Amino acid sequence: MMSETISGGHLVAKALKAEGVEVIYTLCGGHIIDIYDGCVDEGIEVIDVRHEQVAAHAADGYARITGKPGCAVVTAGPGTTDAVTGVANAFRAESPMLLIGGQGALSQHKMGSLQDLPHVDMMTPITKFAATVPSTERVADIVSMAFRECYHGAPGPSFLEIPRDVLDAKVPIEKARIPEAGHYRASTRQQGDPEAIERLADLLAHAEKPCILLGNQVWTCRATDAAIDFVRTLNVPAYMNGSGRGTLPPGDPHHFQLSRRYAFTEADLIIIVGTPFDFRMGYGKRLSPTAKVVQIDLDYRTVGKNRDIDLGIVGDAGLILAAAAQAASGRVENSAARRKEWLEELRAVETKAYEKRLPRQLSDAQPIDPYRLVHEINEFLTEDTIYIGDGGDIVTFSGQVVQPKSPGHWMDPGPLGTLGVGMAFAMAAKQARRDKEVLCLFGDGAFSLTGWDFETMVRFDLPFIGVIGNNSSMNQIRYGQAAKYGEDRARVGNTLGDIRYGEFAKLLGGYGEEVRDPAEIRPALERARQSGKPSLINVWVDPEVYAPGTMNQTMYK
DSSP states (O other): OOOOEEEEEHHHHHHHHTTTOOOOOOOOTTTTHHHHHHHHHHHHHEEOOSHHHHHHHHHHHHHHSSSOOOEEEEOTTHHHHHTTHHHHOOOOOOOOEEEEEOOOOGGGTTTOOOOOOHHHHGGGGGGGGEEEEGGGGGGGHHHHHHHHHTSSSSOOOOEEEHHHHHHEEEEEGSSSSOOOTTTTTOOOHHHHOHHHHHHHHHHHOOOSEEEEEEEEHHTTTTTTHHHHHHHHHHHHOEEEEEGGTTTOOTOOOOOOOTTTHHHHHHEEEEEOOOOOSGGGGGTTTTTTTTEEEEEESSGGGTSSHHHHHHSESOOOOHHHHHHHHHHHTTOOHHHHHHHHHHHHHHHHHHHHHHHHHHHHTOOOOSBHHHHHHHHHHHHHHHTTTEEEHHHHHHHHHHHHHHHOOTTTEEOOOTTTOOOOOHHHHHHHHHHHHHHEEEEEEHHHHHHHHHHGHHHHHTTOOOOOEEEEEEBBBBBHHHHHHHHHGGGGGGTTTOOOOOOHHHHHHHHSSSSEEOOOOOHHHHHHHHHHHHHTSEEEEEHHHHHTTTOOOHHHHHOOO
C-alpha cells in the first residue's frame, strides 16, 4: 500500500492554517503557484494584487488589525525585491508578518536560473528571521519557525525563500513535520521584573504631575483595558501615538492630545509605553531633564536607547500597567484630589490650542484649507470607522485633528514614513473586518504610488471611503526645498499633475467625486458611504498651506 504524499506548497498552506492565517496577499509567479493550490484546499483566501509592495503592506496591515500574523507570497527575483519596502515598513513598525518568496530550483543553484537573486542576504537586515527552506520535509516546520521568530521580543517580519523544486516536490506525509496549532509556541506575555513594578508604583505614589504616553505596543499587546484602568485608577493624563490612538475615546477626561509638549516640559514623572526615543520623540530630548522617566517596552534593546532613564521595564504593556496600577492604588491616597489641578492645567492648555486653530478648521476658504478637510473627516468618523493616513503634509494635518473613537481604529505607516501604504491597509482592514467602515486619507503623491490597486478593491468587493487631499504637489518636500534653496527652486522634482482622481475611481468601477467647495466635503463623504463601493473623494486643497509639523521638521533646520 502506497503512503499518502504531500507537496511543499500544500505543506506551506497547512502551516499557515495552523497559525490562524485566513488570507494571503500575492502577485502570481511560476515559482509559487503550488502554494495557491494548497491554500484552496485549506480554505485560505487568495487575494491577488497588482504590485508586490501592496501584498507586503497588506500582510502588515492584516497583522495590525487582527493581532494575527499576516502573510504575503511573491515570486522570486523582482517579485521579492518589489516587496522589500513592505517588509522594511513592517520591521520598523514592529508588525508580525511572513513574506514567502520563490527561488530557483536547488538543482540549479548558482547556475543563473530565472529570477535568481540572494534574497536571504537582502532580507536579513530588515527581518527578525530570514532563511532558505532546504527540503520539502522541512517546509511546514520552517514556516512555523519563521512565525515563532516574528514574536520574539517586539514583533516583526520574517522571510522565507522556497526553491521551486522544494515547493513542487511531494514527500510521504509521515516524513513531514506539520506543527499543530497552539502546540509549538510559548506565551510571549512577560510581566516584567517585580522589583521594577514596585519601583514604578513608588514613583507613581510620590508624583504630583505624572503623564503617560501610550504607544503602538498598547494595541500590539491588546492592553487597552489595562491602560484605561491605569489612567483612571491613578488619575494620570494620557497621550497616545501610532496605533495607541483610540485607547481612550475623544472627550474622555484623561484623553489629551494638543498639550503634549507642555506636559513633557512640566511633568515630574513621564511614563513612555511602547514608543522608542526616535525622531518622533526628538531622540528623548523633548522630555523634561528634571522629570523621572520610565520606559516600558517589549524589546530590551529599545529601553534607554538615545536617552538615560530612571526606570526601564521589559515586558507586555498590559500586564505591566495592570500590575503597577494594583501596586500603586493603595499608596496613592486621594489621587483624584491631588492631581485635579494638574489635569485642569493641562486641559486649559489643550483648550487654548484648540480654540486657536478652530477658525481654520471651520474656514470657508477656496482652495480648501487642509484643516477644514481633516476637521470634516474627524466629524464624519463613527465608533466603527477605521482611519488610515497615507501621505506627507496632509496626514501631518490629520495627526493634530483626527481622533479615532475606538481602540485599534488608527493606522499609519509608522516610523519608516513609507508612502503608498493606504490602499493595502484599507484592503487588509476591510477584508479582515467587513463589519467596519474604512476611511483612508491619501496625499495625491502617496495615492499615485499604489493607486492601481483600487481595482483590486473593486474586484474583491471591498468598499471603503478614500479621500485625497490634492494639492498637485509633494508638499512636505516642497516646503523643505523652499526653506533651504529659495522659492525659485521650490518646485524642482516635487510638482504633480492636476489629476481628477474622482474620475479615476469611476473608470475602475468605483464611486468618485471632485470637491472644490468646503461645504461639499461632508455631503460627498456621505454619498461615498451610501454608495457601498470603493470610493475616492478628490478634495482640492490649498497648495500654499503647510502643516506646522512640516514646517518644524528637523531635517530642514
